[in-house]
Amino acid sequence: MPPRFVVKLPLMEAGHPRSPLRAYLKLARPKQWTKNGFVLAGVIFAEQALQLSSLLAALLAFAAFCALSGAVYAANDALDVEEDRKHPRKRHRPVASGEISVRAALAYAGLLAAGGLALGFSVSWGVGAAGGAYLLLQVAYALWLKHFAILDVMAIAFGFVLRALAGAAAVMAPISPWLIACTGLLALFLGFSKRRYELASLGEGAQSTRRNLADYSVPMLDEMMTVVLAATIMAYSLYTFFAYEGVWMMVSIPFVIYGVFRYMLLVHRDGGDNPDVLLLKDRPLQVTLLLWLAVVMVILYVVR
Known part of the structure; x- marks a missing residue:
């Protein structure tokens, strides 16, 4: 009987992107950029959505906050890598799975933050200031606020308010x-x-992924x-x-x-x-x- 040869093809772990570009895109979590839709509320309720210049300014402010929020997600994934590895869904994220190193994720976060701030200030001083306040809030959240019940959710809510303020600043409208x-x-x-x-x-295992859930x-x-x-x-x-x-x-x-x-x-x-x-x-x-x-x-x- 002739010998049987089995060719083993490399398998990709579930949830892994197929290329480094897709890995870095996934790290910025584009699916969560829908939250930045609050930036567009300003141009709509200021009744300037049909003015091309105002609409362009609002869209640029939206793009700036997509970059800023992507920076925050990348930094959080780098800082929370050990907790994420215990989570049934988060363990497939690029940093937790080992696809992107912690150092590379932090460098990527810095690049996105710098780009987002530069774009925000190019739209208007108010958009840039709101973006800077958003980043400071996220630093406070990552280092302190996320460990305290109720305060953690209030900090998240204030992040949405800053998005709305940025949208109003983009079109120079009073909030x-x-x-x-x-x-x-x-x-x-x-x-x-x-x-x-x-x-x-997560049930009883919730505390291992986020301590304040206790x-x-x-x-x-x-x-x-x-x-x-x-x-x-x-x-x-x-x-x-x-x-x-x-x-x-x-x-x-x-x-x-x-x-x-x-x-x-x-x-x-x-x-x-x-x-x-x-x-x-x-x-x-x-x-x-x-x-x-x-x-x-x-x-x-x-x-x-």
Whole structure:
């Protein structure tokens, strides 16, 4: 019987990119850049979205915050590499899996941060200042704030407020207190829901991936989410009542209510997921967001 020869082909570990370029792109987590959409709120609500110069400035500010947030993600992956290796999903990230070294990830983070700040200041001083404040906040979060329950989520929410401030600065528009309140409350809601997902999905092993999860519990987070959810709906409703003449903006309230309740349903029915992941994979949420945006645009740019 002739000898049998078996050719063994190299297998790629699940979750690994196929090239260094894709590895570095994955390290910047482009799927989470949807959070930077808050930067674009300024140009929309300042009623300048149809002005090419303003739209370009807003898009450049958005790109600057994509670079800045990518820098933060890369640095966090380098600093949290040991904890990430204990996480069932995070262990496949480029640094935790060994695909990119800690030193290379930190150098990449520095490059993205410098590029993001340079781009932000090229748009306006306000955008650059907001970007710098965002980086300082993330340093404080990585070194201190993330270890304290509630403060960690408040820091995340303030990061979203800085995005909204940058968007207003990009088009030289005064920032509305209502925009700050609605952005902060919605971000708190998403932050607490993310902590709930981490607890529910990891169970007893949650503390090994994030130490402050020991201070949370699922029932406690459910109560916090309910309180913040009610405050978010009330703040947005009051915004539509008082920030605009007439009643047309109130038409957008049902879309906000459905959107947050749909998210709540996913959290309790399916266990939820990271907010950016849910937005990318849940079609009703996507449709609701697009309909809300369409209604707001029609009211601001056609009806008024």
